Amino acid sequence: MELPRHHRMRRTLYRLEGSACPSCAGRFFPPRQVCPACRKDGLRPFAFSGRGTLYSFTRVVQAPRGFGSLAPYAVGMVRLDEGPLITAPLTDVEGADLAIGTPVEMVTRKVKDATDHGYIVYGYKFRPLVRPGPA
């Protein structure tokens, strides 16, 4: 990923920031300028909680260039608690029995190996929700 692209996506990558529409109260991820529901502009930043449930999932065996060293890896679609769906890699799921409906939460992880530009790209992934154990 190019450095300027990484920089301009930083709030989305690290804070799960999307958009909220002041006119119709719609919430969207990723961020948008124009509301797809009521077609008005002037959307404002909105940070999602990072909690949700698994809508679907897959394990990628045949990886695209740049992701070969990570394969096989899990990818999911998550229904965020605030409503929208998001497509994202899953993590901490080795050996886990994944199922649609599993509660998940966002964490920050390495997304891709070091790029041609010499730095590592970090961003959001989702893992099965970690519940606090007994004291």
Add this chain to the structure above:
Amino acid sequence: MREVAIIGVGQTDVGEHWDKSIRDLAVEAILAARRDAGVDRADALYVGNMLSGELAGQENLATLVADAAGLLPIEAFKIEAACASGGAALRGACLGVASGAHDYALVVGVEKMTDYLTDGVTAALATAADADYEAGFGVSFVALNALLMRRYMHDFKVRHEDFAPFSVNSHANAALNPRAMFRQPITAEDFIRSPVIADPINVLDSSGICDGAAALLVCAASEARGSRRPPVRIAASTCATDTVGLAERRDPLVWQSVADSARLAYDRAKVGPKDIDLFELHDAFTIVSALSLEACGFADRGSALKLAAEGRIARDGDIPVCTLGGLKGRGHPVGASGIYQAVEVVQQLRGEAGAAQVKGAKVGMAQSVGGSGSVAVTHILRI
């Protein structure tokens, strides 16, 4: 708007053409279409292609092809709409001729994919997805379809093996098409046993990486009356769009762009699903066949697999699909597939489909889908 007709078709074999470049393939198909029509005239060239820049490092492709085919100085453009590029190029030519800007237009769809390693082609195909929010996270194009397929299996309580009839049908039909890449019939057992790409999608769910080019000569229907070959009328040419990001749809299992382009096409051609004698649908993956049949009104939600299991998609069924092999059996040279579909519908309507002929076919539909249902182009052809 003037009515538009197809008066010539041409195609290369679909396969691994290691001795032919992208321009060689395009020229071969164009020359074949011109020979078929017996007409030398062309006022414009529309090129459908998705990946020439990403893979071959070649943009300005339409001018390159126009030169190689001896067509200079006519106007020439490449039209790109991911895997729907071929259909979109035909749509462009229809608009050009229908508007009166051209009397005759050539359309060629061409793709060259087998020069490159699989991980590079996988990354190139993922450019059809959202680069920032899908492909940038390692979500391959196959993975997006796998996410859809798993959710479909969950919502409609079907198993992976229930998708087998789509691939079995495509391969059975491809066996009768001398141009097809995968001419070996397969069984449901072969389907179940094939290796996983992104689960639940396996190799036999998926169309293959290949090379090929197909071409059409279209003209104003008023010019087609004296043509050498029976003219095939373009009764509808439509395009509709949806979000590129799969997660941004209200319901990812409803392919709204596909439904919208089909509805517009039915309205334009004054037909309904029951009037369609054959449907060249975009079977890039078996899940796409299911979602397309449902979006186009051939099956209710969640019931497309039943249609396939009952044999109703076979050549002698009530809605034959992929009659010359489809993307799965003929092969899916992505930017060319939409033109292959149109060529095959023309072959069927002219009664020239050989052993794969659908008897008495008068109305055929071809549909290209780009991205995971983000852009759909539908054509209805009539003889």
